[in-house]
Amino acid sequence: MRADLEFLASPPADGRASLTQGADAAAWFLATELRKAGLLPGDGSGYLQRFDLVALHLDRDRSSVVVRHAGDEQRFAPVAVFFPDPTREVDLALDVVFAGYGITAPEFGYDDYAGVDVRGKAVLVFDHEPQEDDPGSAFHGTGFTLHANVWAKTWTAQQHGAAALLVVTEPINAHRSAPRPPDRANAPPQALAESELRIPRLTLPAEAATALLKGTGRTPGDWQRAIDREMRPASRSLDGVAVSLQAVNGTNRVQASWNVAGLLPGIDPRLRDETILVTSHYDHLGSQEGKTYPGANDNGSGTVAMVEVARLLAGTRLARSVLFVSFGSEEQLMLGSYHYAAHPLRPLATTRAVLNLDMVGRNEEHTPESVGAYEVTAGRSDQLNLVGAAYSPDLAALLRRESTGSGLTLSDKFDRDSSMRTLFRCDHLPFLQKGIPAVWLFGGFHPGYHEPGDTIDRLDFDKMERVVRLTVDAVRALASPSPPPRFRYPAGARITP
Ligand SMILES: [Zn+2]
Structure with a gap:
């Protein structure tokens, strides 16, 4: 994972901003790594899913x-x-x-x-x-x-x-x-x-x-x-x-961005049409005003962890199929995952769960926004947040069960906080909006988030290894013949005005 990150956070990748060569280089690198891992092309013929974007400059x-x-x-x-x-x-x-x-x-x-x-x-x-x-x-x-x-x-x-x-x-x-x-x-x-x-x-x-x-x-x-x-x-x-x-938008120039996808086909004839998604986003903020934003944690960490999960699972015989997707243009409010949800590579109706890895390489610490808003487990390598788990108690229970083997403690505090809008901030969201159980595995916010200081030397590779173990175990369970998790709206008491 460190070796992969050395490329994704390198000067030539230039912060991997959507619609730049740095982002395209990252996408081609990931496509190559998924192919080398032994996955099949995610869209049948290739590993890249194109989507079109327009820069916004409100006139x-x-x-x-x-x-x-x-x-x-x-x-x-x-x-x-x-x-x-x-x-x-x-x-x-x-x-x-x-x-x-x-x-x-x-x-x-x-x-x-x-x-x-x-x-x-x-x-x-x-x-x-x-x-x-x-x-x-x-x-x-x-x-x-x-x-x-x-x-x-x-x-x-x-x-x-x-x-x-x-x-x-x-x-x-x-x-x-x-x-x-x-x-x-x-x-x-x-x-x-x-x-x-x-x-x-x-x-x-x-x-x-x-x-x-x-x-x-x-x-x-x-x-x-x-x-x-x-x-x-x-x-x-x-x-x-x-x-x-x-x-009026100031430009009408249409440009291409990319999702990267590789498939591990299931082997059970009754279940192989069903899909478990493991996702991440590879893009970040690029270079702005003379500063480069390497995005080692956001989201180099989740991207290389996803690729590592693919390497570990490739060649194993699972009942359901597993599709690995690294989205582009997440930092522009999840444009890659919204495109995927509108144009899925495998049917959403039989997509059973989404595990989204984003910022899994650092331990949370207070930032100016979080002080007084919620408690953080500062500096704890064994701590991970689950965001969106309120929409699938089944999926949350499965992850809690599997987390014991990886030495991680899972917190759902972001499902009880609205001040950080965490539920709306990552690629699990378009899937929740389609009624699919989806969680974001998230290390938490920290100083250096969306700053030039999000560098490799700050990453906790022990934590990333735990997240990879948890994800591998969870995918094995989700892709097994057991009944899949259900989506459930977290309904409180019905309102009777
Ligand atoms: Zn991110």
Whole structure:
């Protein structure tokens, strides 16, 4: 694993930023290693799955939200824009419906879309979910449910026939605004040329929500308080309100990125069509402002651990098939795994579990964001987090069983914390959103995360070896003829307003 990392974190790989030669070199290297390990081509003929991306540079001069109400006209700059096709501009004039948190959750008996017709209209929603900071909330206490995510909200709006989604930060919230280390970088923004989401989403400033809701005689905060208190939707058509939405991306150049996939075919004729996925992402932040971000832990560690698991399992006779996939463009908000979930190499209907390895080579330590938010097991090499396990108690139990042999203790603390949004931050998410048991095996956050100091010399190879052992044992169990884990929504008590 150290030898593989010497390449992935090397100067020629240049931080492996999506749509750079460094990332492509990493993808070709991984394809070669999966082939050398003895896996079959993941897509039948090759080891690379292409997907198309467009760089995002919102043209601010040509992007606006205009709210018209009772002869009044107010213009706002969108905070952010999601383009279903970033090569085409958004230009829409629409009526508006307010739909609370924009959540349809039959498992809780809660539906912000009940009783309103949003077909062909813009839908205004709050981000996140009701009673977010309440440990007793039906929405999984202080943890997030999948409904709190904007991809899910956009999908839900689209399913209800909406033409656009307008999202505003919920006005009353206890979100932490901890100081950010000066060397922490973000990836240059990019978007899929073709997404499963077909409607635009515009993130609006708070004043725009106030203007949109003015005719109701209540403020956004009033509406949020009412919903959180009663746990009853307050959705309504905003009569007499119209919006004009305009958004233009500064480029329409389409470029290729890559997922890398290798297959270990199962041998049981009844089960070999079923798939266990072992995943990672190989991309990182590249070089920015004269600094290179080697990304040894994020996610060189999970990538080489995945390849090592493939080497150890290659040639073994397992009942179900195992597909190893290293995704590209995760740092651009999981574009490689979203593409895979929309264009799977093996059917999702018979994909039984996903084990995603990301940042498994360091021990967690407090960062400015985590102090006061959650406990860390500082410096402990035998400690690993499971993220998303709340959605499959079966898979969590299997991993706990298998962890005894690897000397790892597993924590689900990130499923009980919303401050770090951990549930929404990695490649397990698109699979959870498709109802597939999926967990992120995660060493935790640490100083140096998304900083130039994420270097090989800081890695704990003993820990990585334990993670590889756990993954090998878990895959053997998952690919055996035993019944596969089930997906289950972590439903609290049904809400009875
Ligand atoms: Zn990562």
